[in-house]
Amino acid sequence: MPETETAPGDCEAQVCYNHTLVAMRILVIEDETKVGCFIKRALEEESYAVDMCEDGAKGLEMALATNYDTIIVDLMLPSLSGLDILKAIRRERIQTPILILTAQSQVDQRVKGLDAGADDYLTKPFAIDELLARIRALLRRGATDSPGVLQIDDLMLNPATREVTRGGQRIDLTLKEYALLEYLMRHTGRVLTRPMISEHVWNQDFDTFTNVIDVYVNYLRNKIDRGRTKKLIHTIRGSGYMLKAD
Numbered sequence: 139m140p141e142t143e144t145a146p147g148d149c150e151a152q153v154c155y156n157h158t159l160v161a162m163r164i165l166v167i168e169d170e171t172k173v174g175c176f177i178k179r180a181l182e183e184e185s186y187a188v189d190m191c192e193d194g195a196k197g198l199e200m201a202l203a204t205n206y207d208t209i210i211v212d213l214m215l216p217s218l219s220g221l222d223i224l225k226a227i228r229r230e231r232i233q234t235p236i237l238i239l240t241a242q243s244q245v246d247q248r249v250k251g252l253d254a255g256a257d258d259y260l261t262k263p264f265a266i267d268e269l270l271a272r273i274r275a276l277l278r279r280g281a282t283d284s285p286g287v288l289q290i291d292d293l294m295l296n297p298a299t300r301e302v303t304r305g306g307q308r309i310d311l312t313l314k315e316y317a318l319l320e321y322l323m324r325h326t327g328r329v330l331t332r333p334m335i336s337e338h339v340w341n342q343d344f345d346t347f348t349n350v351i352d353v354y355v356n357y358l359r360n361k362i363d364r365g366r367t368k369k370l371i372h373t374i375r376g377s378g379y380m381l382k383a384d
């Protein structure tokens with residue numbers, strides 16, 4: 139897919155965007171700073187992009203706002219337990235592979251975690267090499283499992299082939315338009331603020347990129363909605379954008 143369009147700040151955005159394309163992004167929710175930093179450092183050495191959070195509720199917020207490739211979550215956390223985070227993520231039908239960290243004594247919690255939709259677990263203390271191997275396995279699994287076709291109304295997006303159609307007609311998108319649309323489609327019915335979009339699609343701070351987001355939403359609108367009775371991309375005044383069928 140060629141990148142032909144230009145927009146204010148486009149060159150900078152492009153660089154960062156390409157970076158997010160190649161990097162696997164992992165969220166680590168762990169309140170023991172030492173353990174969290176140790177994991178973060180080890181993952182970064184393996185070239186993963188890592189976000190870390192020490193609080194349960196904030197961690198859940200991050201997990202819902204960004205499309206991570208894997209989430210590592212400790213069970214005992216301030217404000218919201220790892221188990222509650224797990225359940226909330228699965229309730230949103232987000233299928234991101236999740237690995238839970240448990241203490242030796244938490245056998246029942248481990249079982250509850252797996253039952254609630256965790257993909258794997260690791261008992262503390264653990265060898266970092268084992269954690270890395272398990273992450274690789276989860277990422278492999280995620281790569282083959284997750285590309286189910288996304289659909290809203292007659293708009294379809296196939297993450298495996300990156301093919302987008304509406305009413306059976308193929309729609310050609312640039313890489314950025316595609317990333318934006320996939321992000322919108324994975325969060326259908328939810329208001330996505332400009333900061334959320336810029337962080338996810340451009341991996342950039344919001345301030346300087348407001349205009350870029352609006353520009354790209356317009357590009358997308360022209361290709362997805364123009365000339366059609368049913369509009370799918372909605373502007374939520376004062377908040378951001380939402381993809382929904384009515």
Ligand code: CA
Binds near residue numbers: 168169170213214215
């Ligand atoms: Ca803990």
